[in-house]
Amino acid sequence: MKTIITFGTYDVFHVGHLNLLQRAAALGDRLFVGVSTDELNFSKKQRYPIYNQNDRMKIINGLRYVNLCFEEESLDLKRHYIDLYKADVLVMGDDWKGKFDEFSDICEVVYLDRTPSVSTTQLIEVISSSDQ
Structure with a gap:
């Protein structure tokens, strides 16, 4: 059984997230998704996500091709998560190439x-500017 693992924030879930997760799932038999915690996002971007981590995890868990969703608490733990879940393939967007x-x-x-x-980020900017 081939296990795929990926990580992301998945804030303001959109078709780009969906496309990436579908394509990742197609690479193996199981897809495990690490969702960045609110604290991790704040440490990376100096802002909290629009949706809290419980809501973001609920969205990801609701996708039929996601087998497991877990909290990613630190960027420094990626190796640990890969080992823990015995992942065969790590999938990321090409912006991380x-x-x-x-x-x-x-x-x-x-x-x-x-x-x-x-x-x-662009979606949030568009939504924010339409409020003014």
């Missing part, structure tokens, strides 16, 4: 193309 190659000693690392013209 090369940044996770260090894990190629324990699993295959695949970078998938992002969906063109879709960005959570």
Whole structure:
């Protein structure tokens, strides 16, 4: 059984997230998804996600091709999560290309193309500007 693992925030869930998760799931038999905690997101971006981690995890858990969803508490724990879940393949969006190659000693690392013209940050900016 081939296990795929990926990580993300999945805030303001959109078709780009859906496309990436569907394509990741197609690479194996099981898809495990690490959802960044609110605290991790704040430490990375100095802002909290629009949706809290429980809501974001509920959305990801609701997808039929996701077998397991777990909290990603630290970027420094990626190797631990890959080992813990015995992942065969780490999948990330191509905006991270090369940044996770260090894990190629324990699993295959695949970078998938992002969906063109879709960005959570851009969506948040559009929504914010329409409120004014």
